[in-house]
Amino acid sequence: MRVNVSFPATELHCDVLIVGGGINGAGIARDLAGRGLRVLLCEQGDLAQHTSSCSTKLVHGGLRYLEHGEFALVRKALAERELFLRSAPHITRALRFVLPHVPELRPAWMLRAGLFLYDHLARRELLPASRTLNLRTHPAGAPLHPDFEQGFAYADGWVDDARLVLLCALDAAERGARVLTRWHCAGARRAGPGWSATLQAAEGASEAGVGGRRAGELRVQARALVNAAGPWAASFLHRQLQGPLQVLRLVRGSHIVLPRLFEHDFAYVFQSTDRRVLFAIPYEDDFTLLGTTEVELPASGEPSAAQASAAEVEYLCAQAGRYFRAPVRPAQVVWSYAGVRPLLDDGAREATALTRDYRLELEAPPAGAPLLNVWGGKITTFRVLAQEAAELLAPRLGASGGPWTAGAWLPGGDFSAFIGAAARGEPAQALRQFELALGGRWPDLPASLRRRWARLYGARIELLLRPGPALPQLGAEVAPGLFEAELRYLHRHEWAATAEDVLWRRTKLGLHMDAAARSRVAAWCAREWGRVEVSSVAC
Template sequence: MGPSSDRHPTRGISAAPTPPSDPGPEPVDVLVVGGGINGAGIARDLAGRGYRVLLAEAQDLASHTSSSSTKLIHGGLRYLEYYEFALVRKALQEREVLLRSAPHLMWPLRFVMPHDPAMRPAWMIRVGLFLYDHLARRELLPGSEGLDLRRHEAGAPLQPRFTRGFAYSDGWVDDARLVLLNAQDARDKGATVLTRTAVVAAQREAGQWRATLRGERGETRTLRARALVNAAGPWAEQFLREAARSAHGEALATRSLRLVKGSHIVVPRCFEHPHAYIFQNPDKRIIFAIPYEQDFTLIGTTDVEVPAASLQGLARARIDADEIAYLCEQASRYFRRPVTPQQVVWSYAGVRPLLDDASGDPAAVTRDYLLETHRDGAPLLTVWGGKITTFRKLAEDAADRIGEMLDQPRPAWTEGAFLPGGDLSDWVGAAQPRHPQRDFLRFVQEVLRRYPFLPPALAHRLARAYGARVERVLDDARDLQALGAEVAPGLFERELDYLRREEWACDAEDVLWRRSKLGLHYSEAQRAQVARWWDGRAGAAA
């Protein structure tokens, strides 16, 4: 879902949308529907194998579920309790693959679990952490350990009754930018990426798909594709029922999704140290409290069933007062200083499309994915479920199946590949496979050396956002004046032009809440300044 807040972040005026341009008279090999993490990942993998790919996203990249996660690259410790060993192992295997692929965007994070004997016994936690440490090979991340919270820095913000705890490792990611990097890599490898372009109809015809695409202003065009990938996330079932048709015009048979809303709150920083917390709740669920954007703490998530009848409202999903109260109450069970609804400075909610496995508890529904293929006529692949940590493996599996259905199998390639900006070797020399974060810290210092006029905080933000591609933003600038007007604190015209030109940004919300989280740091007036600048540029380009 897109960001939501009681403070109503300024949306701005939309710039000219990406037009549904014609990639050529010949049919594309694959039309990918959906610009979330799975659609972008599949488009990237297919394009890297040499297939002719077009990705169409009805709104902005990562505008819904894929920008509304807890932003973790993790195996999912709690899934062990539901005996999801295969899923956890698959996710654990992917953690370090992803951490190496983009050290500017993903990094290790140490989690602390205070022990509450009323929740789970210590022996059960130790067994779970032992499995978590050993289900997959680890090279980057340290294993788990017990903690004396009376002496460890993570104990200071907690209530005195928590004297014992456990620590383990997972990873952190900027989820919306992860989607963007996959889309950029797909484009770099020859794919066409269209945002603000909906696939409103797709029908099998003469062994191909004939699809109708509609742009934001209502303009339409027809495209032919040899294969179709339905990666529409929460709308995957709806797409098959309402847009996709057989050669005889019949709706395609489909399975059901469980739609589960997960909401998060952001409050002023609750602790000073760099660790995150995982808290056990009396309802047997867990929530995380994570250092966020230097000055804040991110707390989440909830699991609230969303009726299928409310599908049309998914794009406007919002946290409700009961969810805010729940997150504040559970966090306050652990922190010395209570967390209250009045402290919430921002919130967001996303609807997760989960496979319907007949679990009564939404928290127990599997987070694994299923790739469903149909070869009756033109090939169709639908993505059901999934989680952000396993997106690369999902994309690899999907590309393998598409290749088989097109009778043109081609080898996988993404496991050892960098995402855009992730290869820092031109800045710091050969990558250290076991120490990607050391490479990143050296990279930040090199950015400061090459661009000494940058304030350190700005240099660090740009390095995090763009990695090695920061030089495409800064180019040959020798002073801050060369970056153009400072539209809002630390946000200059040159970066905004880059976001328009290279990252499909079409309005202020794209910039402030997905390409960055600057909206969280700006006042309402400063967000309005960005919107006015964008409005002026859009008018000039019209």
């Protein structure tokens, strides 16, 4: 399916206009499109350009939320973990976390009690139960200071967050939705029984060439409007929709990436002296991801300008250095990123205590068009948020379809065409069998490329390669490990418009390239796509 196509008319009509191409907007678009509604999703930048690609990449219940009494949120998130692993085995994986015990911070009985709840609040089939570790003998203890004698291990999940958003948008598009990237919703108003909105195109906008419209502008008539603008949701409601001023607490979470700090595949959860937690996660084979900070932005702060500050980098290194034997210094950082989380203001004084739950507010006047505002949320619960949003809107729009996403694959996640019934088995094993099958179908495809493509595109690899020898189909190698065939696929099928889209969101190849290689990718994209943009610090 080609996603960059032209519309035939000057004015678009749809059932639902969704503003915001992060995980909430893409998830809602997917669910509604699957119920047969005509959906238009617009995003002012690239898909997942901000918050939704700047997370800690975790699919988790939120162990620390138990301390704040958020049992319902934790239960809901825990129930989603294994659905994630089953629906997208190519971009997710189970991950074992090690929590070293620091007696001065929390007693061992409290940690055991919390982990017992974590194990039993929701059903588990794939993930193992928690257990106690002797860090003097366990491999996870080797990189730690010798003072740490006891620890606890538990399981959660990991996800490629930017690709998760992209796959939801792809699924929506394959079910009939239209996805506009780099189109800004400049304003919308109720007009009779619907909404009339004006979209303005930025450079590189997808779906260009709408016949008869004024340059860079598009009118949309929609029966309902969804405000899923994330950190911009409150300002969008107030400025573009002339609605009431809502209060969201915007919290910057910063992360740093360093050369790999340990050789095993466990991740760590460290307790900091200010009662926050720090994650240290194996990342992109060669690196370790450390995060996150929680710094509240002032009311005038601009979410798109979020960057990890020098103070935050120092903080993350210092906290990690309390646990690892080897020093962790800012000079080691090879990449940093920051995202702004829009959190509900539940009255908590500290950002760390703010709820990570979400709220859906439906405004549906008897004689007017519905408006659904989406406040808050987290990646782990995006599917249930989208399902609840669809349950609010679908009956008002005459859609008869019910919930359907709980057992559905995300694009590329169904390996059955390659490995048959084994695709329904344990996700990690299914992925290994899928990789072997790729080697049988394209034996000349380099093993490193086969592994990377399996974990990015899954079964959609058939859109990159036809049957027959692989090497003649790859085209020129623009930069190490990146061939023209992949770049063309990303532009044609995944809305990639810039080198930044490719190197830092569709893939993380930017981490593995030097500046010269990234510049070659930027030059190729500029020549082929007519737009120059590359960044080494994009999230």
